[in-house]
Amino acid sequence: MDPIHPMFPVTRRAALQRWQEFLPGAARYGAGRNRVEPGHPQVTRLSAAIRGRLVTTEELIGSLLERHRFEAVEKLVQEFLWRDYWKGWLELRPSVWTTYRQELARVLHDGDPAILRRAETVRSGRGGIAVMDRFARELIETGYLHNHARMWWAGYWVHVERLPWVLGADFFYRHLLDADPASNTLGWRWVAGLQTLGKVYLPRRSNLEKYCAAEWMSDTTGLDRIDDARVTAFPPAEEPPPARVGWQSLPELPELPAGRWGLWLHGEDLTPELSALGPLRPDCVLTVLDEPLMQKLGFSAQRVDSIREGLADARARAAAHFGCPVEQRAQGGFAAHLCQVARERQLTGWVAMRPAVGPLGDAIPGIEAALAAEGFRIHWCRRRWDETGWPQAAAGFFPFWEKARGRLLARAKTPSEQGLLNI
Ligand SMILES: Cc1cc2nc3c(=O)[nH]c(=O)nc-3n(C[C@H](O)[C@H](O)[C@H](O)COP(=O)(O)OP(=O)(O)OC[C@H]3O[C@@H](n4cnc5c(N)ncnc54)[C@H](O)[C@@H]3O)c2cc1C
Structure with a gap:
């Protein structure tokens, strides 16, 4: 399949290729990253791949620190961590997402x-x-x-x-x-x-x-x-500070009771084979391309194609790694397909990375209810990287960064013992 846009990788292979190209000069990132130029040579252009976890910030940081001194690439590490910070911040305050979607619907309607x-x-x-x-x-x-x-x-x-x-x-x-x-x-x-x-x-x-x-x-x-003198702030309407929810811990690899288990592979994490789920031997792997949902959200054709391509890439890797049937369903909700495939393949239930706050996260209650109604279970898990980092996003970025920096420096000193991922 042709790449969606050759400059912005949406498969793991293309993302790793771009990273190998960028890595040797990564120490120049801090000086050049603010420049906006044709071809965007000063930045990684990896955000679509990172978003779908075709590559993880953990492995990118791992290889970065293998190659460069921490101080030389600190700015790039910090930018990777901004992504983690925002993910954790929203996970702790899901109402910010809900309120945004409600306000959007209100403005569009009224x-x-x-x-x-x-x-x-x-x-x-x-x-x-x-x-x-x-x-x-x-x-x-x-x-x-x-x-x-x-x-x-x-x-x-x-x-x-x-x-x-x-x-x-x-x-x-x-x-x-x-x-x-x-x-x-x-x-x-x-x-x-x-x-x-x-x-x-x-x-x-x-x-x-x-x-x-x-x-x-x-x-x-x-x-x-x-003109500098002309631009003034349009102050936002005041709003109360968003409520913070308690952190719900999840295992990186759930203990699965005996039975037949499927792995639901979705766009929030397209490399489960490189997580603690790697040793799992699922009975099948399923991806769902929820086209009606993407239509409802108004995704551009190019965005839909990039999601389709990312899922296809993940299925190919999952088939090779897990050695079980891998299938894709489309035209319908996640819950309906998870139930149907569980019935067809006589599964006990599913194991999946828990989607973060967003449209997929919004689907969780419906998925759980539909599966439970038919006697199936779903076990959620979360990467240790997120489980450690995200709850730290309780306050501002800099306290978050200081803690992350300390952890990374400690790991960089003892990479082999700590299992820092390298590519
Ligand atoms: C209004 C606004 C909307 C944005 N929307 C998104 C979005 O939907 N998705 C998204 O991934 N990023 C978003 N960003 C953050 C940032 O602009 C992009 O991550 C970055 O431009 C992607 O290009 P790159 O991969 O070449 O980045 P690089 O500069 O090469 O950075 C490497 C990686 O670090 C992370 N990163 C860098 N800067 C930020 C940042 N400010 N916040 C969070 N993560 C960062 C990204 O994963 C990025 O791929 C938004 C920023 C603004 C100001």
């Missing part, structure tokens, strides 16, 4: 038609600031934006166009190949000023002139609208 029309104009790359319009088109065409471009564009949407942040977040979520409920929702909240009280992110012309490729800035149409 929003001021003039605002909805302007939002569509800006999204389609006709907002009037040439460089921002270019970013909107780049997102639609490639499914990717550089981090700095995401910040500029989100800041432009919220503080210059003064459009509802939830509509902008949804535009990203539908098109990004790496779209993640945590990084995207919380990235947008941070730009809007909801995530860190008193802090917003403003797109400033001088900052674009410094970091954005000259050829993308050569059309100066509309740039005066983001």
Whole structure:
């Protein structure tokens, strides 16, 4: 199958290839990562693969520290950890995701038609600031934006166009190949000023002139609208601090009672064979491409293709590793297929990585109820990396980072004993 977009890998092999290409020069990441340039050579471009766990941040950090001194690549390690931080933060505060989806539905249904029309104009790359319009088109065409471009564009949407942040977040979520409920929702909240009280992110012309490729800035149409002196924050409506839920620990490998067990392989973790589930001998492996759900969420065709390709890649690896029947079902909900395949293959139940907060996480209660109604069980598990790191996202990033940094430094000193993963 042709790659979705050759620059942004969505199979494990392509992701590892990109990583091998990037790794030798990784110490230059800190100095170059803010530059937004054609081809995005200064950054890894691995976010779609990391999002689906075709490669894990744990193994990337492992090989990075095998090759470079910690201090030389600290900035990149820190960025990898931002992803983990946002995942943990949202896992501890799931209502932030629910409230965002509810607010999005409300705005789409009851929003001021003039605002909805302007939002569509800006999204389609006709907002009037040439460089921002270019970013909107780049997102639609490639499914990717550089981090700095995401910040500029989100800041432009919220503080210059003064459009509802939830509509902008949804535009990203539908098109990004790496779209993640945590990084995207919380990235947008941070730009809007909801995530860190008193802090917003403003797109400033001088900052674009410094970091954005000259050829993308050569059309100066509309740039005066983001003149430094002109851009002011559009303060968000106040909201109470989100409620924090208790941490629910899960094993990395559940103790399965005797019986026939299937492994449900899904888009939140596409390398179970490289987790503690590796030694498992399931009776079958199932993937479900829930097309109606993706349609309901409005995913772009390119995003759907990337998910399809990631699942196909994972199935091929699972077949080789687990040596059992591997199948894919489509056109329907996860719960219905899990029940049907359990019946057909006379399973006791399923084992699966527990999906994090997001559309798949939202499906958990329905899956559990449907399986229980037919006498099947599902055992959830979680990688030790997440089980250790995510609960630490109780406060700000820097306390989280300091703890993670300490753990990584300790492991880097004794890689073989601690089993630091290398590729
Ligand atoms: C408004 C907004 C929305 C975003 N939405 C998403 C999203 O849906 N999915 C997503 O993966 N990232 C998101 N990000 C974070 C970041 O922009 C992307 O992870 C990064 O641009 C991906 O490109 P890369 O792989 O080349 O990154 P690199 O710079 O090479 O970084 C390596 C990896 O570190 C992680 N990372 C880097 N920066 C961040 C960050 N700020 N937050 C979280 N993780 C980070 C990613 O996994 C990334 O692949 C968003 C940021 C903003 C400001």
